[in-house]
Amino acid sequence: MGIAVAAALVLAAPVSTAETETEAAAETAATATATAEVAQAAARTATATATDPVSVMKYTAKERKEALAYWTAARMKAVGKSVDLGPTGPKSKPYKGTPLKTVGRLFFVNANGADTWCTATAVKSANRSAVMTAAHCVRRGSSPGNTNILMVFAPGYSKGRTPHGTFAVRSAATPRAWQTASTNDIAALVVAADKKNRKLTDVVGGQKIAFNRAVGGTVSALGYSATRPQRGEVLLRCVGKAKKEQGMQAIPCDLTGGSSGGPWFADFDTATGKGVLVSVNASLDSLTPTKMYGEVLKATAKKVYDRAQNSS
Template structure:
């Protein structure tokens, strides 16, 4: 399987690893020494968040690279079969916050994922999947020339193009391919406006219990859309294999797309981001998996929103 198809979301879900062995720490004596040892251990612990930074030159090159023609061409280069039956074109009020995330992957191929502008302190934060930023368990293999185009539809960029300047992922993804989520920080647009000042931002939750109706959205590489239109699955989420899942047959290109709870498709209003499209159950997908956003995800998001 090529890296191009992997980044387009043809990865298969494997067994969930990562059960932590928990124990009870007993302080027997010398509390001062114990405190010092604890501080030393914390200082030695690796940063739980890994951050990629793109230079001003690289960001300028990214915006110049991703012309409208190139964006349309990358979709024509991939055909992952017919759309549906679960995934259907999104017909509600146009969503300004959701868009295509274009980049050149670690193998040098043009490709894309899906991403979402969210509410944040810096008004410039975008949520997506970690595998849209870099290969798991392979620290040196990172994506480049990355731009976010909110509201993308059939070659139209109604809200402009935003270069990605910082990409934060869990270190567990970098080292062990677990916790497949990421938070990006984007530049201002050509008029100097911050992202969520232009398109707004979805609310995000790191404490919401799994369950209830969720809309999963993404720019799937299935035909006839081939990434040019936003598609949507609707289903009830449930805990599944250490993560959560919903019935959905979105595939390549939908990676990183939002799971929105409390979403009104008619008005396009509401919608709390509770996960992102991460993995499929098979080559002929029947369900989509997403991480349960909690402590690790919050640390990644905070690193981005405070950048």
């Protein structure tokens, strides 16, 4: 199932490619700068060849430094205040349990030059630096030049606090099928070490990830939805039975924009904060959502993850 098949809507951050969510405006001067940078990003060359099933974007040391400087605490708070996607639905509850160090907000400037965010998760990886999210949180589908910039990951974000710091994104891997045909909405990021030269999972740990797992069982989906009263400041959670639908998997859930890329955990224990990542939030069934869709993580998703975790 593609991202817009059967009335499913991409649930990017508050800025939606399905035109169902509201764009968050940056400050005038910052927007002008970001727009110029987006134009530069449009010319960015993928590191893989056209026959490679994985497409990788890289961010230079200069770009990473600019990203960390751009995303101040005030800017992080402001982007949530500028978006209101309506009341939080009855299926979405504030997460209560051991604080999740591994799950956080992924802030960036989108291809339109607007500040926005998704949700992402630190996972176990060979380089101790891999983060899983949705491909549409990295670039627009079927539009190779429309890539996001000034991207940072704030694990454990809560009510304006970044208790574990922020990590600039060094590279982003997506299926080439997403870049060319808007299919397979999964991405793996590699983040740079923090200001103390610590790698991500040395600071927050990493969740297990499973590939080619049979669809089914109870799943917890989490995300920083732009609905009120939370407005992206609080991690929300849906719990439901996963079912296979039209080539994807679905659970009852009414998380919306801003929750994109958030983890689907099987075998999730709120006492330990640990589970097994089996998908990420990708799309919704309607303007008033009742279902969340996520990819079934198969061979291509494994290649995306491996490209990230083996990146030095």
